[in-house]
Amino acid sequence: MASGGARFYCMGTGDVTADAERRATFRFAHLADLHIGAWRERPLAEAAVQAFHDAIERCIAEQVDFIVLAGDLFDSPLPGMDFVCATAELLCRVRESGIPIYVTYGSHDYSPTSSSVIDVLEAAGLFSRLPAPETVKTGDGTLFRPRFLVDAATGAKLAGLPGRQRSLEREWYERLDHAYLGGEPGFKVFVFHSAVTEVLPEHERFAESMPLARLPPGFDYYAGGHVHSRVEARSDGGRGIVAYPGPLLGYQYGDLERAAGTPRGFFIVTVDSGEVAGLEFVDVPLPPIVVHSVDAGGLTPGEVNASLDREMEGRDHKGAIVLVRVSGTLASGEPHDVSFGAVRAALEGQGALCARLSRSGLSGPRERRAAIGGGSKEEIEERVLAEYCAGFHPEPSLDDPSLAAELGIFLEGEAGARTARRLLDAVAVEPVEHESLRAFAPRVRERAREVLTGLWEG
Numbered sequence: 001m002a003s004g005g006a007r008f009y010c011m012g013t014g015d016v017t018a019d020a021e022r023r024a025t026f027r028f029a030h031l032a033d034l035h036i037g038a039w040r041e042r043p044l045a046e047a048a049v050q051a052f053h054d055a056i057e058r059c060i061a062e063q064v065d066f067i068v069l070a071g072d073l074f075d076s077p078l079p080g081m082d083f084v085c086a087t088a089e090l091l092c093r094v095r096e097s098g099i100p101i102y103v104t105y106g107s108h109d110y111s112p113t114s115s116s117v118i119d120v121l122e123a124a125g126l127f128s129r130l131p132a133p134e135t136v137k138t139g140d141g142t143l144f145r146p147r148f149l150v151d152a153a154t155g156a157k158l159a160g161l162p163g164r165q166r167s168l169e170r171e172w173y174e175r176l177d178h179a180y181l182g183g184e185p186g187f188k189v190f191v192f193h194s195a196v197t198e199v200l201p202e203h204e205r206f207a208e209s210m211p212l213a214r215l216p217p218g219f220d221y222y223a224g225g226h227v228h229s230r231v232e233a234r235s236d237g238g239r240g241i242v243a244y245p246g247p248l249l250g251y252q253y254g255d256l257e258r259a260a261g262t263p264r265g266f267f268i269v270t271v272d273s274g275e276v277a278g279l280e281f282v283d284v285p286l287p288p289i290v291v292h293s294v295d296a297g298g299l300t301p302g303e304v305n306a307s308l309d310r311e312m313e314g315r316d317h318k319g320a321i322v323l324v325r326v327s328g329t330l331a332s333g334e335p336h337d338v339s340f341g342a343v344r345a346a347l348e349g350q351g352a353l354c355a356r357l358s359r360s361g362l363s364g365p366r367e368r369r370a371a372i373g374g375g376s377k378e379e380i381e382e383r384v385l386a387e388y389c390a391g392f393h394p395e396p397s398l399d400d401p402s403l404a405a406e407l408g409i410f411l412e413g414e415a416g417a418r419t420a421r422r423l424l425d426a427v428a429v430e431p432v433e434h435e436s437l438r439a440f441a442p443r444v445r446e447r448a449r450e451v452l453t454g455l456w457e458g
């Protein structure tokens with residue numbers, strides 16, 4: 001890949017003595033997990049770009065010497081072009097300010113064939129991507145050796161490994177040339193996109209992670225991405241500071257929920273005489289986030305609706321990202337009897353930036369009985385479908401009552417269970433490589449439509 005106009009030179013193996021003139025004191029910024037292009041809801045997607053914009057403007061105002069983006073700048077290898085455009089404009093501003101940016105792929109925007117938006121922006125000279133590791137034959141067998149990039153103005157040396165499909169990433173770490181990486185003199189930053197077990201916060205413990213010892217020794221700063229929490233750990237055993245700034249808005253409900261109680265932002269690292277002298281966390285303001293949580297356990301849908309009304313009464317939702325989580329097992333009825341549509345409409349009426357409703361933890365009593373019944377996954381699924389369709393009737397409020405009756409033929413009882421089975425099979429498809437949500441979603445809808453139109457025609 002072309003390396004554009006960025007201010008660095010690429011070092012081959014061994015020629016480590018001809019360093020650029022070093023600065024005794026410098027500062028760099030460390031961001032990760034921006035996930036630009038995530039979120040179906042336009043206001044959220046725009047807020048994510050705005051947050052990135054604010055972070056970048058702060059980096060320019062602070063006159064940092066360089067910026068490290070430790071993966072997942074974008075939410076997919078091929079995000080929507082409007083988001084690519086907005087991001088490119090920002091990166092352009094940074095380039096015009098003379099601040100180099102060093103980037104690694106994250107697990108979301110990784111491409112094994114250099115066909116990610118990351119490669120497009122690199123080809124345009126907007127940043128430098130840390131190169132994939134070289135394979136070298138040594139006395140210890142075949143090892144992987146990431147090349148160093150040297151920041152010309154400061155002499156800082158950067159090497160790293162991108163996020164990648166899990167097993168392939170592990171292969172790199174298991175056969176990393178620690179002697180070569182550790183032996184390189186100078187101030188060194190290791191840029192990576194993987195979780196390290198020892199530093200993971202409690203709620204991220206379930207995530208796949210690797211031991212600290214997998215990171216190469218001898219670096220002054222380990223600039224991490226992938227862990228969606230702020231982490232700063234001063235490690236022992238010849239490894240310096242391991243840090244994750246965490247996301248800004250992130251890409252899933254849990255990211256927003258955690259952002260409600262925790263400042264989001266990035267690090268500015270101060271280096272003095274070849275050592276990290278300070279680590280400052282810079283807050284990036286996000287829109288206000290309001291969280292409502294309702295326990296529906298043992299309530300009727302009507303009682304849950306009343307409880308939702310009380311919970312939201314008198315709260316200011318203007319301009320806010322509003323998260324509503326309803327969980328528990330209802331005493332009667334079904335999750336769809338809870339008036340989520342009314343909640344959403346009310347919040348929009350109050351000028352909320354967007355409303356996200358989580359009902360994944362909400363179930364009806366019927367589902368609970370079926371689950372207790374046991375059997376294989378398929379048997380439980382069949383039973384749930386049969387039980388549900390036995391009591392299902394299309395909405396009586398449809399404009400055309402004869403249509404409701406006609407729909408019932410396909411949706412009630414045994415026929416309903418068959419229809420549901422066919423629909424589930426039709427939509428159980430995976431995105432193909434590099435397929436964006438924008439392409440994937442219509443493809444799934446089209447498959448579902450074929451099943452439904454087939455009912456009428458068949």
Ligand SMILES: [Mn+2]
Nearest residue numbers: 033072106226
């Ligand atoms: Mn991420």
